[in-house]
Amino acid sequence: MTPSTLDALIEALRCLPGVGPKSAQRMAYHMLQRDQRGAARLASALSKALEVLRHCARCNTFTEDDICQRCANPQRDPRLLCVVEMPSDLAMMEQTHAFKGMYYVLMGRMSPLDGIGPRELKLEKLVERATDGQVEEVILATNFTNEGEVTAHTVGELMRARGLKVSRIARGVPVGGELEHTDIGTIAQALIERRSV
Amino acid sequence: MGQKQRVDQQPGFVLHTHPYRETSLIVEVFSRDYGRMALVAKGARRPMSALRGVLMAYQPLLLDWSGGGEVKTLIRAEWLGGQPLLSGKELLCGYYLNELLVKLLPREDAHAELYAHYAALIQRLPGETRFEPVLRAFELTLLSELGYGVPLEHDAETESPIEADAHYGYIIDRGPVRDVSPEDGLPMVTGQTLLDMAAGRFDDPKTLVQSKALLRHLIQHHLGAQPLHSRRMFKELQAL
Numbered sequence: 001m002t003p004s005t006l007d008a009l010i011e012a013l014r015c016l017p018g019v020g021p022k023s024a025q026r027m028a029y030h031m032l033q034r035d036q037r038g039a040a041r042l043a044s045a046l047s048k049a050l051e052v053l054r055h056c057a058r059c060n061t062f063t064e065d066d067i068c069q070r071c072a073n074p075q076r077d078p079r080l081l082c083v084v085e086m087p088s089d090l091a092m093m094e095q096t097h098a099f100k101g102m103y104y105v106l107m108g109r110m111s112p113l114d115g116i117g118p119r120e121l122k123l124e125k126l127v128e129r130a131t132d133g134q135v136e137e138v139i140l141a142t143n144f145t146n147e148g149e150v151t152a153h154t155v156g157e158l159m160r161a162r163g164l165k166v167s168r169i170a171r172g173v174p175v176g177g178e179l180e181h182t183d184i185g186t187i188a189q190a191l192i193e194r195r196s197v
Numbered sequence: 198m199g200q201k202q203r204v205d206q207q208p209g210f211v212l213h214t215h216p217y218r219e220t221s222l223i224v225e226v227f228s229r230d231y232g233r234m235a236l237v238a239k240g241a242r243r244p245m246s247a248l249r250g251v252l253m254a255y256q257p258l259l260l261d262w263s264g265g266g267e268v269k270t271l272i273r274a275e276w277l278g279g280q281p282l283l284s285g286k287e288l289l290c291g292y293y294l295n296e297l298l299v300k301l302l303p304r305e306d307a308h309a310e311l312y313a314h315y316a317a318l319i320q321r322l323p324g325e326t327r328f329e330p331v332l333r334a335f336e337l338t339l340l341s342e343l344g345y346g347v348p349l350e351h352d353a354e355t356e357s358p359i360e361a362d363a364h365y366g367y368i369i370d371r372g373p374v375r376d377v378s379p380e381d382g383l384p385m386v387t388g389q390t391l392l393d394m395a396a397g398r399f400d401d402p403k404t405l406v407q408s409k410a411l412l413r414h415l416i417q418h419h420l421g422a423q424p425l426h427s428r429r430m431f432k433e434l435q436a437l
Binding site: 017018020043053110112113114115117119123124125145146149150152154157158183184185186188189192 | 213216218219220251254255256276278282283284285286288289291292293295296299310346411424425426429430433434437
């Protein structure tokens with residue numbers, strides 16, 4: 001018989017994505033037996049994060065303040081609003097140093113077959129953000145999966161209906177990429193979406 | 198349990214995927230000769246997986262799998278190409294089609310005719326401007342192929358041929374009947390709508406409206422309590 005506290009810990013660890021009963025058990029034993037200090041650090045970091053972090057009122061990403069530093073930065077261009085799926089996508093966009101506008105993080109993507117739609121994504125919050133009177137162009141930077149594409153379509157329609165300019169990031173052969181080593185789906189789509197020069 | 202078997206170069210489409218374990222996917226596919234199948238694509242969620250870009254819905258694929266249980270193991274997926282990626286409204290239609298198939302099609306039950314209809318429809322979705330007629334035709338094929346039977350040409354009580362000018366109420370599993378009162382709560386259609394549906398003609402606006410209501414009623418009956426998410430999303434999108 002495992003004591004119930006241990007059971008509760010194992011059960012709690014299963015809330016992590018991709019963690020089944022076996023992995024949860026391994027993690028629990030590891031933390032209790034081999035790394036109690038690490039476990040304590042995890043526990044306090046987790047409860048601090050839950051207590052302090054919230055969604056930025058403007059871009060919806062995680063922040064400790066009402067409005068995150070990026071949204072509060074007067075150097076950024078308030079006329080451009082880039083819509084991404086996840087904070088990790090925002091981080092990638094920032095690494096490009098190619099974008100000086102504002103962001104909106106959806107915290108997910110539409111997945112009609114899983115029942116995730118406009119309501120679950122709280123798109124009304126994005127509509128409110130985009131119609132602040134300053135945003136002129138909405139840049140759709142969701143993923144090039146079917147889910148990302150249907151999200152882009154939905155957001156695009158909502159924005160267009162409100163008189164905003166809507167654009168979609170381009171897709172095609174990667175920078176420095178050679179056709180020979182690019183997957184054929186990408187090349188096919190790059191051909192379909194070719195542009196005149 | 199079924200014998201362990203290997204299937205090679207089977208034409209099919211991905212209908213839906215679910216994450217499975219840390220790096221794998223469960224892929225629901227609609228294959229030509231084996232119907233709807235669940236395949237596990239091992240490692241397909243790893244960043245460098247060759248399967249990652251291939252296992253996209255609405256793209257014709259050639260699939261190899263093996264295994265004996267309910268969930269087989271995907272060995273290879275080859276992208277056939279020639280199909281532009283869906284976007285916009287056509288993508289929403291695609292989701293609707295896939296949701297119907299995932300929820301109504303039993304696993305491992307071949308439906309060659311339905312497969313052919315689906316493959317042809319996916320191909321013509323890009324650039325399609327009138328989605329409603331093609332969706333109605335697919336719904337009708339789906340219901341008849343699943344063996345639910347949608348009698349359209351004869352009065353279910355008198356067995357006399359449908360008259361274009363008459364009004365009919367539709368009884369599930371039986372067919373159209375005349376002289377029903379509104380209190381019966383049956384979906385009502387004109388004879389012309391029934392004849393148009395039987396002939397696969399969905400161009401007439403009145404036929405389109407009535408057949409939509411009738412087919413929705415039939416589909417909902419077969420779905421039971423399961424909701425159709427994609428239909429709800431169409432509505433939400435219009436409301437926003």
